[in-house]
Amino acid sequence: SISFIEDFSDFGQGELSSYSSRACQNLESLLNKNMRIRMTDGRTLVGLFLCTDRDCNIILGSAQEFLKSSDSFSQGEPRVLGLAMIPGHHVVSIEVESDSLVSKQGFGSNH
Template sequence: MEDTRTSLKEARDVAREEAAEYLSSLLNKNLRVTTTDSRMFWGAFKCTDPESNLVLQHTYEYRHPSMQKQAEGSAAAAAASAGATLTSTPGSAVANQTFKMDMTSRYLGLVVVPGEHIVKIELEEFVSQMKKGPQYRSPTEL
């Protein structure tokens, strides 16, 4: 009984250490953090705490075009494809045509993103530098 408790505690300590190590490995890497209002913040990861509050440096804010602007863009794309048949994929219906729009962005500098407003965190890595070896896996994934 005593043994299991110690080993559980040890296991927890190990997990905690690994977690801290993992978080430290992310420091100064570029993260894309999406918030509940579907904005995305892109900046260098500087600091976090148990609530996943994130400090990002040199941050840019990216915002999806508003619904209205998207509708306009879609209409414009549709009009363009109707005119120039060369670019439209044969057989694709105009209605579900995909089109590209630039997200609007602006520079914000140093920001804190509170954990409660975060819906998604993405890590950016260069393809050339991605590690192949074993990576940290969170306890929930185990």
């Protein structure tokens, strides 16, 4: 899971700038990766991470909605949403597809 909330009160200006730069690089490395986002109402959205904003709202492309929480990216009956915006305050957890999952079985495959 990825946490977007950090306590910056102990950072000096230089440290905050350095931390912000690393955070941007980490976030950029997640662009165009498949993500699973669990929401406060129990729904799970799976899709391609396209962008976020300062309020931690997230835009997913090719998104699918799963009503049941699952431990696998490919379980349950999905509802196709397409482009979806998830308000940051509704995000409970974020998981990013691992490269090993892609190379072994492919994301979203029906194995």
